[in-house]
Amino acid sequence: MDAIDEKIIAELTRNARIPHAELAARVLLSRNAVRQRIERLERQGHIAGYTIVRPGETAGADVVSALVLVYRQDRMRGGDVLAALKRIPEVVTCEILSGDFDIMVRLEAASLERVRGIWEEIAQMPGVRDTVTALTLSRVVNRPRGSASSAEEE
Template identity: 85%
Template sequence: MDSVDEKIIAELTRNARISHAELAGRVLLSRNAVRQRIERLERQGHIAGYTIVRADDDSGDVVSALVLVYRQDRMRGGDVLAALKRIPEVVICEVLSGDFDIMVRLEAATLQRLRDIWEDIAEMPGVRDTVTALTLSAVVNRPRGSRASAAPG
């Protein structure tokens, strides 16, 4: 990835529905060059998908939880990861070092849906155990592109 790719991703993070023509103007490339770069970024996994962020209202509340997963075999647990990727409510899935194998962040519309997903994860072949914590409140929630860097000092 180069600096133009970074600019494209930053613009798409701000507005995933931006047209290729408008995006091209912002990054000083042709529309076709922008389209080709976006397709390459998708193929390489730098852009893994597009999502909808609902405006803040009462119906937009989400129930979230962290699920720490122990696999039966850390080295051959790819089936568990593949299954987790197919669950739309999985918003983060990371392989960890240390005691736990996988950390999963779930966001669902209802507590019941969260419970159903948790049960599905616990019953997956290759999962030995889980530890789950419900999110009570969000204190910091920064979109990836908005993290401030520390000034040299």
């Protein structure tokens, strides 16, 4: 995946129904090039599907979510770890941190077994020294990007 693929995914995350022509204008490609990239991203598993969320429902209610905090062996030369994390479709967020941990990864997977498999994959990556994993028990706030007023309560 390159920077344009990342932009396409970001735009589709904001609006999965965006017309290819409009998406093409936003990422500075032709409509046909955008269509081909989307098809490739789907084949490679970077786009696993599109969903409908009805008002009042929680998206991904049947998804297992986890945080994996990663210690790298070398903070300054850990690009291979980041590249490998980008290739895992269930990684929905990957952030470089200051402080004790180097990377925070949020996973959203179809099962606990898949979370365990991804954790094992991350722990065995060259350049990873250690990991700490926490499963999400419940989501108290789930705000769409750019929205400060759409909190969910339990």
